[in-house]
Amino acid sequence: MSLRLQILSPSSCRLRWRHRLRALAGSLLLVSGTACALAGNDPAAAVVAEAPCGVPTGLLQHNPPLRNVAKALNGKRLKVLVWGTRSTAGAGTSGTDQAYPAHLRARLAERYPGVALEVEVLSQPGQTATQMVRGLQPEVIARKPDLVVWQTGSADAVRNTSLQEFGRAVSRALKTLRGRNIDVMLMDMQYGPYSDLLANFRPYRGYLWWASRQEDVALLPRYQIMELWEEQGRFDLGTEDRKLQRVNADAIHACLGDLLGWMVIDATERAAGPTDDQR
Amino acid sequence: MTALPPPSPSRDLRLDFFRGLALWWIFLNHIPNNDFSWLTSRNFGFSDATEIFVFISGYSAALAYRRPMLQQGFGFTTLHVWRRCWQLYVAHLILFLFYTAQIGYVAERFGNPMYMEEMNVTRLLDAPHLALLEALLLEFRPANMDVLPMYIVLLGVFPPLLWLLLRRPGWAFGLSAALFVLVRLTGINLPAYPPGSGWFFNPFAWQFLFVLGAVCALRPEVLQGLARWRRPLDVAAVLYLLLAGLIVASWQLPALERWVPEALAEWMYPIDKTSLDVLRLLHFLALAHLAMRLIPRHAAFLHSRWAWPALICGRKALEVFCLGIFLSFAAYLVLIEFGGSLGLQLAVSVAGIGAMVGLAYVLCWYTARAARMAATSKEAKAR
Structure with a gap:
């Protein structure tokens, strides 16, 4: 494993x-x-160094340059597609405008004013990676994004599906997207104090980690980051208070959006810069 | 301890010992956020307790059903094995019931929609009748509950395999190895829900380890044939385990990761658990080889009081396994309720293993008594 x-x-x-x-x-x-x-x-x-929300940059070290995003920005336009399951639609937050894609959009708009920026969300609740990849051509590539942020793995872990199939589906999709000159960033599962009860994330996270290295795309290790936040006491993830749960969800999504924005901007500048980082 | 009958001299105590140990490790590994799971073998190499469990299950199934097969014939033995499968199936369903109850409790108590919706738990709670149907078909196997379904399938097809193993061991082994190679090449798997996905533990691949165990039990002379390669095998096993240990350590220590050559990583990853990666298989074999070399069959250690708790757990494997899975659920709830401090983790880990040993002791005591009672009543009848 x-x-x-x-x-x-x-x-x-x-x-x-x-x-x-x-x-x-x-x-x-x-x-x-x-x-x-x-x-x-x-x-x-x-x-x-620290990325937003107290996340050590060591966790985000693997962040290859986003060449297609840099190219699109040269043309004063950028289309980002955030593709995921229900958390991408903002499950538990007070609304989709509080979900992480909205915050990602805000960070990008702030950094790149005057760019025709489009951030689209494609949420496919409860779908495994294999199911999602079936819609790759009609749902994802057809929208002609420059960057796809792909959040996946939760349904696979909950369903306990074959790791081999999961890994194959992820790698195939990454290859296809990169072959179409679309940049990709991966995002893994959410950490929760009792989410391990529902699924064994370890091996699936391992596969995502490996696929991100193999296909040379960035991976936002959401699970590790949320676990770190819990340990830091930044958020109380185990609270029973419904109102606090929502407030927390909003704050977590804000942080995730900021982090994604930080990563995208960092990787784009390195792609655009005169010296390509050899990391 | 005195209430237990002495084991028959032909019984290899190492089987019971290592199976018991594997059951403890499975229990520790199944408690999420338990730091003591870091003491188990999976953190020092590629293979984990599943390999030990499957191999020893194959070994002991061959030992247990050889005599019925030779004396009572194929039909009787098949029914005999299937009765065991039925017990395993019932055990699986009872565990599923506990699991569902636990999910219901957590959903009721915390019910954070940020997780519940994302993890699709609402589906289980909204449509339990469908989940139940899938569970009955062994298609819905929640996390940590997939070893038993694999074992049921392996045991279910064991009678014809045993028949062949007793007559044409070479053929049986060849068939099993061929299927394993086929799976490694094509990835065929049993279907699971949702359509198009496969089992977490692919039975077509894991059967190979089960059969390997059975062959070792039925043909010990094969192992003895390897004895003259003992030294080179020792060296190879030690080297492989060290190398695997370094690779696994590189997952924890980024400083080490740099030392893993990229070409090696490219070739090696992902180390597949679903279809029993060859690296895992080799790791288990190396481990088993060294364990057998270090602890000879009649080692005094196996009769000492230190080995005894693991030994009796291994002897009552099914019951102890089920209790272990249930206890890992319970231990997790305790950690959620009272905060997962290190002291509490230690407490639930020790208490859980204690409960497993306790159950095994009671069961051994009871079966010994029951057997003695049956013997005396038979004697009385004979008079």
Whole structure:
């Protein structure tokens, strides 16, 4: 099973208990002190920068340049398609205008004034990756986006479908989209204090992580980020208060939208810049 | 401890021991957010407790049904095996019931639409009759409840396989290996809901490990034939386990990830669990080889009080497995209700394993008593 688990910023050796235990698991094989020292000496890790909402940039390090977005912006237009399941439509928030795509739009509009900006949302509630990919041509490519933000994996994990099929569907779709000169960003599942009860996300997250590396597209690790927020005490994800639940959902979506915007802008500028980042 | 009958001398205690250990690991791994699951084998290599469970299940199924097959014939043995399948099926449905109740409780108590709608739980709660139908057909297998359906399918087709294994072991093994290769090449799988998707554990692939276990049980001479390659096998196994350990550690420590060559990663990932990736299979075999080398069949350790709790759990595997799944649900609820501090995680982990050992002890005691009672009444009748 290829998977990448909760990793705080690589430069951080101040690990909480959970992370300490996990590090212990690793250290039985290697002296983890050496590993920490290695990470500490690394020039890339030395930059302790923060993305919006206290997310360490280490979590968003894999963010390949978005060449098609840069090209579209040169033509003073940009079309983004946010393609996902029900959370993309803002499940639990006070309305679709509070869902993360709206915030992504706001960030992009702010950064690129004077650009004909279009952010479209395609929500296919409860669909597995395989089901979503069936509509790739008529639903996604036909809309001619420059960038697709693809949120997937929740239904697959809940349904406990074959990992192989899930991985194949994701990789095939990424290949097709990139072949059509459409940039892609992936987004994985939501973390919740009791979501592990409903599904085993680990292996599916592992596949998304692997597909993002293999096809060289960015992955917003929503699960890890939300887990981090919970640990930081930024949001109370387990509350029973319905009103607070909605307030939290709004705030989380705002943060996710900001993060996505941050990633898109960062990757676009690196594509447009004179020196392509060799990351 | 004294109430238990001594195991028959021919019984390989290592089977019970490692199966018991695998059951504990499955329990620990199934409690989400449990840091103590980091003590289990899956964090040090590619394979996990599922491999141990399936291999030993194949091994013990072959041992258990060999004699009925030889003495009572094919028809009787088939019914005998299917009766066991029925027990497993009932166990699966009872677990499903507990699972549904737990979901209902969480939905009622927290009911955050941000999760409930996204995760499609509303479907389970809105249309339970459909979910029930799917569960009866083994198509709806919620997370952590998919080992048992796979085991039911494997055991269900075991009688003809055993028949062939006893007569033409080479053919049986060849067929099984061919099916495994076919699955690795084509990815064929049993259908699941929604249409077009397959099982999380592909029975067509995992049967190979089950059959491998059965072959080891029925043809120990094959293993003895390998004895002259013992040294090179030891070295290869140790090297492979170390390498796998490093790769797995690189998933945790980004500093290590850089050292994994890109070509290797390209070739290796994803390490497939659904269809039993060859890397996983090799990892399990290496682990099994070293375990057998380090703990010989008649090791004193197996008779010590330290091995005893795992040993009795392994002997009552089905009951302990079901209890373990149920307890992992319960432990999770406790962690949700009272906050998942490390102390509480330790408490639920220890309590859960304690309960599993307790159940196994009671069952062993009861079956020993029942057997003794049957023996005495038979004696009385004979007089």
